[in-house]
Amino acid sequence: MKLIYFNGEVRAELIRLVLVQGGIEFEDFRFEFKDWPKIKAEGGFPFTQVPVLEVNGQKICQSRAIARYAARLAGLAGKNLEEEALADMYVSAIDDDVLENFWKCAYFEQDPEKKAELQKKFKEETVPKFLRNLDRLYESSGGDYLLGNSLTYADLAYYRMIKTVSGLVGDVSSDRLKSLYQRVAALPKIAHWEETKPKPAF
Numbered sequence: 001m002k003l004i005y006f007n008g009e010v011r012a013e014l015i016r017l018v019l020v021q022g023g024i025e026f027e028d029f030r031f032e033f034k035d036w037p038k039i040k041a042e043g044g045f046p047f048t049q050v051p052v053l054e055v056n057g058q059k060i061c062q063s064r065a066i067a068r069y070a071a072r073l074a075g076l077a078g079k080n081l082e083e084e085a086l087a088d089m090y091v092s093a094i095d096d097d098v099l100e101n102f103w104k105c106a107y108f109e110q111d112p113e114k115k116a117e118l119q120k121k122f123k124e125e126t127v128p129k130f131l132r133n134l135d136r137l138y139e140s141s142g143g144d145y146l147l148g149n150s151l152t153y154a155d156l157a158y159y160r161m162i163k164t165v166s167g168l169v170g171d172v173s174s175d176r177l178k179s180l181y182q183r184v185a186a187l188p189k190i191a192h193w194e195e196t197k198p199k200p201a202f
Helices: 013-021 033-043 062-073 081-108 112-141 152-168 175-185 188-196
Strands: 002-006 027-031 051-054 056-062
Touching: 002 013, 013 062, 013 152, 013 188, 027 033, 051 062, 056 062, 062 081, 062 152, 081 112, 081 152, 112 152, 112 175, 152 175, 175 188
Parallel strands: 002 027
Antiparallel strands: 002 051, 051 056
16 A cells, blocks of 8 residues: 655645554655656556555545544544444544635745734634634533544544644634643654654645
């Protein structure tokens, strides 16, 4: 199994976390951004995008599809169809409501005034609203994790989200959500990964 992506975390780190926590061996193939035109020209990318996961002669792209596949392989997708749907719901909400807005206001927007406006909205509206909703849902689960007492890739997605945005928004989670973050961070495989993973360029 081979995961192909830039030497960065943006759309591949959740996949890596899932594979690591699941104890699934994989080749973490990274390349520098400047090398992408040459690599892309060589072909073999279904939608000429990365990340791509090569497994059993197949090439799978689209980060959420890969993460979902990896979660199923790792036993982190949920115990039944309903839990799978809920885990997907959390991961999609984290991506759509938080991370996509983060990439835009932190990196993509180049106009200084617009960037400042987007970051202000992100810090004061987007993230607090999302965390209020997530905290309410987490409380209703009645367990240590978002789906009760079983770890899923939704918890890994939350952990990764907080690591990504905390530099911009600071410590804004509830005590309950802070405990969830710390619980995931303390997982031996995750802690080892964080200590030993390659330093990303972005």
